[in-house]
Amino acid sequence: xxxxxxxxxNKAYGxxxxxxxxxxxxxxGEFVALVGPSGCGKTTTLNLIAGLIPLSSGEITIxxxxxxxxxxxxxxxAMVFQNYALYPQKxxxxxxxxxxxxxxxxxxxxxxxxxxxAAVLDIxxxxxxxxxxxxxxxxxxxxxxxxxxxxxxVFLMDEPLSNLDAKLRVQMRSEIKRFHHNLDATIIYVTHxxxxxxxxADKMAVMNGGLLQQYDTPANxxxxxxxxxxxxxxxxxxxxxxxxxxxAKGGETVLKGAGGWELPLSAVNQRxxxxxxxxxxxxxxxxxxxxxxxxxxxxxxxxxxxxxxxTGDVTFAQIFVDDAVVxxxxxxxxxxxxxxxxxxxxxxxxxxxxxxETTMALEAA
Amino acid sequence: MxxxxxxxxxxxxxxxxxxxxxxxxxxxxxxxxxxxxxxxMIWMLLTSIKSGFAAMQFPPQWWPDEPTLAxxxxxxxxxxxxxxxxxxFFWNSLFVSTVTTILSVIVAVPAAYAFSRFSFxxxxxxxxxxLLRNMFPAVIFLVPLFILMRLLGLVNTPYxxxxxxxxxxxxxxxxxxxxxxDNIPIQLEQAARIDGATRFQAFIMIVMPLSTPGIIATAIxxxxxxxxxxxxxxxxxxxxxxxxxPVGIQRxxxxxxxxxxxxxxxxxxxxxxxxxxxxxxxxxxxxxxxxGAVKH
Numbered sequence: 001x002x003x004x005x006x007x008x009x010n011k012a013y014g015x016x017x018x019x020x021x022x023x024x025x026x027x028x029g030e031f032v033a034l035v036g037p038s039g040c041g042k043t044t045t046l047n048l049i050a051g052l053i054p055l056s057s058g059e060i061t062i063x064x065x066x067x068x069x070x071x072x073x074x075x076x077x078a079m080v081f082q083n084y085a086l087y088p089q090k091x092x093x094x095x096x097x098x099x100x101x102x103x104x105x106x107x108x109x110x111x112x113x114x115x116x117x118a119a120v121l122d123i124x125x126x127x128x129x130x131x132x133x134x135x136x137x138x139x140x141x142x143x144x145x146x147x148x149x150x151x152x153x154v155f156l157m158d159e160p161l162s163n164l165d166a167k168l169r170v171q172m173r174s175e176i177k178r179f180h181h182n183l184d185a186t187i188i189y190v191t192h193x194x195x196x197x198x199x200x201a202d203k204m205a206v207m208n209g210g211l212l213q214q215y216d217t218p219a220n221x222x223x224x225x226x227x228x229x230x231x232x233x234x235x236x237x238x239x240x241x242x243x244x245x246x247x248a249k250g251g252e253t254v255l256k257g258a259g260g261w262e263l264p265l266s267a268v269n270q271r272x273x274x275x276x277x278x279x280x281x282x283x284x285x286x287x288x289x290x291x292x293x294x295x296x297x298x299x300x301x302x303x304x305x306x307x308x309x310x311t312g313d314v315t316f317a318q319i320f321v322d323d324a325v326v327x328x329x330x331x332x333x334x335x336x337x338x339x340x341x342x343x344x345x346x347x348x349x350x351x352x353x354x355x356x357e358t359t360m361a362l363e364a365a
Numbered sequence: 366m367x368x369x370x371x372x373x374x375x376x377x378x379x380x381x382x383x384x385x386x387x388x389x390x391x392x393x394x395x396x397x398x399x400x401x402x403x404x405x406m407i408w409m410l411l412t413s414i415k416s417g418f419a420a421m422q423f424p425p426q427w428w429p430d431e432p433t434l435a436x437x438x439x440x441x442x443x444x445x446x447x448x449x450x451x452x453x454f455f456w457n458s459l460f461v462s463t464v465t466t467i468l469s470v471i472v473a474v475p476a477a478y479a480f481s482r483f484s485f486x487x488x489x490x491x492x493x494x495x496l497l498r499n500m501f502p503a504v505i506f507l508v509p510l511f512i513l514m515r516l517l518g519l520v521n522t523p524y525x526x527x528x529x530x531x532x533x534x535x536x537x538x539x540x541x542x543x544x545x546x547d548n549i550p551i552q553l554e555q556a557a558r559i560d561g562a563t564r565f566q567a568f569i570m571i572v573m574p575l576s577t578p579g580i581i582a583t584a585i586x587x588x589x590x591x592x593x594x595x596x597x598x599x600x601x602x603x604x605x606x607x608x609x610x611p612v613g614i615q616r617x618x619x620x621x622x623x624x625x626x627x628x629x630x631x632x633x634x635x636x637x638x639x640x641x642x643x644x645x646x647x648x649x650x651x652x653x654x655x656x657g658a659v660k661h
Contacts, residue, residue: 052555072558079559085552089574102561146560 002063002076002153002186003028004049009058011044011210018044020210022058026154026203031180031187033197036207037233042190045207046156049188051075063153073102075154078147082159084139086131092118092142093127099150117149137168144176148183157189161196173200194234198222206230228359231284231352237316237327240290242283243356246273255283258322261301266348272362273353280356283346287316287327291345292334300343305336319344406636413437413629420625436630451631453606454613459638461523461598461609462591465530469538469587470580472531477542478568482551492543495536503533504596511600525601526609530591538583545579546572581649589639610635 004026011019019041026032034042047053049060051072060068067075078099086095096117100110118124121141131139140160147155160176161169177200180187191197197204198218206213206221206229214226218234225231231239244255244263253270255263263283265273273281293300303321315330319342326344336342353362412420413436415429442448479485480492498506510529511520519525549572557567573580595611602608608616614631 047555050555050559052558071563072555073561073563075559077559079556081552081556083550083552085550085556087553087557087571098557099560102566146556150560 003061004154004186004188005059005061006045006049007059007061009045009048009060010056011041011048011053012056017041017210019048022207022210022212024205024212024215026186026188028186029184031177031189031200031202033201033204034188034190034207035194035197035204035233036192036213038192040207041210042192042205042207043158044210046079046158046188046190049154050077050079050156076152077154077156078150078152079156079158080143080147080160082162084131084143084160084163086139086142086146088131090130091127092123092129092131092134095131095142096127096145096149099146103150113149117145120148121145136164137172140164140172144179148179148185153186155185155187157187159191160189162191162193176200195236198234204234206233208233224361225284225352226361228282228284228354231354231361235286237287239284239286239352240324240326240328241354242321242324242326244281244283245356246276246279246281255281257301259302263301263346264299268364269348269351269353271364275362276353276355276357278355278357281362282354282356282359284352284354285326285346286350287329289347289350290326290328291347292317292328292330292336293343293345294336294340296343297345300345303342303344305338305340305342307338308336409629409632413626413633415626417624417626420629436624436626437634439627440630440634447627450605450613450616451634454608454610455634457523457607457613458592458610458635461526461530462588464523464527465534465591466584466588468527469531469534470584473535473538473542473583474573474580476535477539478546478572480539481543481546482554495539498532499536507596507600510597514601519601521602521604521607523602523607526591526594526598529597529601530587530594533594534587534590538587541583541586542576542579545576549575578649581646585642585646588642592635592639 006022006024009019009022010017022041022045024032034045036042044053048055049062051067051070055068058068059066062075062077086092087098090098093114096114097110100113105113114127115124118127121144123138123141123145126134126138126142131142134142140163143160157176161172164172173196176187176189179185180200189197189201198221201218203216204218204221205215208229214221214230216224221230221234225234225239228241232241242257244257246253247256247262248254249262253265253273255265255273257263291300296302301321303319303326306318306320306325309316309318310332313332315332315334317328317330317336319326319328321344328344330336354360355362411427411429414432414434415426416431416433416435419426419429419431439445439447440451443452476495480488514520514525514528517525519528553571553575554564554567557571558564562570593611594609595615598609598612599615602612610631614628614635
């Protein structure tokens with residue numbers, strides 16, 4: 001049983017925190033993605049778990065052992081690196097055998113395990129080659145093989161797919177998912193690509209500026225983003241965010257745009273809007289929840305078409321509402337032109353309201 | 366279409382002509398450089414197999430009339446005094462150079478690794494401080510170092526030279542090796558440490574083999590520097606039985622008449638270890654200078 005727990009983990013470089021008070025628990029057999037933009041602290045967090053860099057404060061446990069001060073070699077982990085980090089002077093066979101040799105296993109047992117791992121990953125025919133003679137996808141498999149040959153408690157993966165071309169990436173994505181399923185392995189996976197996180201992980205930890213923003217299942221993160229950062233980071237195209245103000249009008253609370261338009265709210269959404277102490281609100285909506293109207297209609301806000309991107313089965317349009325860009329998906333049969341005036345209708349049940357000051361999601365409570 | 370078909374070959378021909386011009390220029394340059402570097406060596410070799418009389422003739426004998434190996438026999442014969450001296454100088458030089466080389470690798474490798482991988486207070490300052498010595502002509506340190514060696518009681522011992530050559534050779538060795546270590550992705554060590562190696566094991570088993578070309582280049586550099594050095598050896602050592610080859614060979618001049626064939630034979634044999642080292646390790650050395658990196 002290898003549960004991984006981070007309790008109040010900090011990593012400071014001088015006065016800047018690369019990782020700031022991160023606490024999370026990865027259950028045994030879970031696939032957790034650490035996701036966020038460059039420099040958000042996700043790789044640093046992974047290196048802290050691996051023991052490659054020391055913590056400034058906090059505690060990390062793997063299984064029932066506190067590993068905070070243990071060497072990487074004593075943590076019973078395996079890691080797959082972005083650049084694969086295969087030993088260039090060793091053959092594939094020796095790359096796979098290295099972790100076992102370091103653990104002083106008998107030769108015949110090493111041979112058995114190396115060949116078993118090679119068979120699982122379909123790289124048996126490559127065993128005598130050097131890493132530089134392999135393609136990117138093959139190197140990736142060898143790197144995975146070197147991780148799994150030892151049967152570690154936890155797999156750490158640092159952007160393992162980002163050096164592959166787009167097609168191979170999709171293929172390896174499903175292979176890693178399958179790998180997780182077959183091995184019942186605990187995997188902590190770092191990526192900057194929210195799509196990888198959403199498609200592969202059981203849970204995703206969204207990080208920004210060293211802080212853990214939200215830690216939940218991809219479905220929950222997608223449906224209930226905790227703040228505007230998570231809202232705009234997860235999902236493609238990104239959630240549209242429009243800064244508005246909550247104003248009282250005839251006993252009701254309505255949203256008022258910078259351009260003067262007003263949007264009436266449902267009862268639940270009114271209660272949410274009232275919780276913003278400053279009255280400033282960010283209105284969020286995903287592209288698929290929006291309705292496009294070509295004439296003014298009640299409950300719709302005015303905008304102007306900026307670009308139209310047909311992709312075949314769905315057409316994406318970017319529409320300016322005041323100064324905010326709103327992404328909307330349309331049926332390909334709908335033909336609109338840039339600069340055309342349009343009206344956008346929001347789905348009251350699936351719109352998001354965030355506090356304009358704190359950026360946190362507003363709850364009806 | 367037709368215009369493209371007409372102009373393309375002519376265009377290509379012109380480009381090829383220009384490339385050929387450069388290539389020929391390059392060849393001529395290389396030939397001139399080759400003659401410039403090789404002719405003195407060839408002349409040295411030719412003179413060394415002449416008799417003492419033939420070496421002094423004018424106009425010179427371009428090709429020795431009666432080639433003889435007498436000079437070599439004399440130098441390598443432990444029975445006569447010249448041979449005894451020469452062989453002792455040779456041994457002294459070999460000893461000083463080898464000890465310098467070994468120590469310089471032992472010191473430079475960890476130092477360069479530390480500069481490459483660790484961040485510690487004063488790292489940049491120290492790194493440039495290491496180079497400070499190289500910003501001054503070596504002679505400037507002659508007297509201070511001599512005084513220092515006398516205080517240490519090292520004058521007239523080979524260790525005074527070993528210490529001196531170390532301080533001269535180390536800066537460049539450290540710079541060269543640091544470049545090598547910088548080019549080895551840190552993830553390789555991290556992978557090794559996760560795979561069960563200690564930091565030291567990761568260094569020995571993964572980093573060292575990958576930086577062999579750099580280490581060899583550094584070693585050759587130290588060896589040649591120590592092997593050829595003259596002025597310090599001349600100053601620090603006075604006893605005949607301690608002299609190194611450059612100073613020892615100079616003795617051939619200082620006697621009443623210069624034995625040119627003997628001098629040239631000694632010079633030739635002095636260059637043998639360097640040439641052999643170079644030939645054997647050449648592929649590493651060239652790789653070190655041109656590539657300086659591990660490809661991935």
